[in-house]
Amino acid sequence: MKTAIIALALATAGLVAVPLSAHAQGPDKGGFFLNGSVGQANVDDGLYDDDDTAFGANFGYRWSVGPGAAFGIEGGYQNLGEWSPKASRVPSGTLAGKAEVKGWTAGVNGHFNVSDNWYISGRAGLFRADVTGDYLAAGVPAYVNDTSNKWYAGAGFGYDFSNNLSVGLAWDHYEVDRKNLDLNTDVISVTGEVRF
Numbered sequence: 473m474k475t476a477i478i479a480l481a482l483a484t485a486g487l488v489a490v491p492l493s494a495h496a497q498g499p500d501k502g503g504f505f506l507n508g509s510v511g512q513a514n515v516d517d518g519l520y521d522d523d524d525t526a527f528g529a530n531f532g533y534r535w536s537v538g539p540g541a542a543f544g545i546e547g548g549y550q551n552l553g554e555w556s557p558k559a560s561r562v563p564s565g566t567l568a569g570k571a572e573v574k575g576w577t578a579g580v581n582g583h584f585n586v587s588d589n590w591y592i593s594g595r596a597g598l599f600r601a602d603v604t605g606d607y608l609a610a611g612v613p614a615y616v617n618d619t620s621n622k623w624y625a626g627a628g629f630g631y632d633f634s635n636n637l638s639v640g641l642a643w644d645h646y647e648v649d650r651k652n653l654d655l656n657t658d659v660i661s662v663t664g665e666v667r668f
Contacts, residue, residue: 501583501635502536504668505544509642511661513553517654518607519561519568524553526659532581540585546595548577550624552646552657557606568613571605573648573655577624589632591640596625599646607653614652622647628663638665 506529513526528551534544557568579597586592601620606613624647630640640663648655 501540501542501585501632501667502534504531504533505665506531506668507663507665509659509661509663511642511659513657513659515555515571515655515657517656519557519613520555520571520605520655521558521561522555524555526550526552526657526661528577528661530577534581534583540591541582542584543580543582546577546579546581546597550575550577550599550646552601552648552655552659555605555655562613563608563611566611566613568606569604569615571603571653571655573601573603573620573646573657575599575601575620579624585632591630591632591638593628593630593640593642594626595644597623599624599648601646601648603648603650603653603655605653605655607651609652616651616653618650620648620650622649626659630663636667638667639663640665 508529510527514523530546530548532544532546534542536542551574554570554572556570562568577599581595583593599622603620604617626644628640628642630638632638642661642663644659646657
C-alpha cells in the first residue's frame, strides 16, 4: 500500500508544476508523440529478488493547457524482463522457474516545463500484463501463466532539445499480481521522445 501511495503521488507531481510552467517560456508541447525507454527493472517479492533490462514504447497525444504545460493520453507496450528465483527463497529439493512480465499500457500523462528546456513529467494508467512464474503453495512452487490487470504510475525529468525532441530519466512502478504471484516491478530508465 505504501508503494502505491508513493507511486500515485509521484505520478501526479506534475500538477504542482503547472504554476511553475506559467513562468517558463517553453514552446507548445501539444500534439502527437512517440517515446521509448530502456532501463533496469527490479523485482523483490516471493521467490524472486532479481534485476533485468526493461524496455518499452508509447504513442499518444497531448493537449497544450498553457505555456510549457500539456496533458495527454498514451498507449504502449512494456517488457519488464525475466527474473530467476533466489536460491535462498526456494525450499530445498524443489525447483522454481524464471518469472517474466510484459504487456500493454493505456493511461494519461503530463509534460511540464519548469524552464525553457528542463521539464518534469508524470504518467499513470492501466497495465494488462502477461505473467509467468512460480509462487509457494504449501511449501511447493506452483506455476502461473496468466494475465494481470492492474496499474502503473511514474514520474520523470529531462531536457527538451527542441519543440520536437527530448531526453530524460524516469521512474515507473508496475503493479503485477495474479493467483498469489506478486511481481510488482520498479523501473529506472532513460527515455527519449519525438513530438510531431
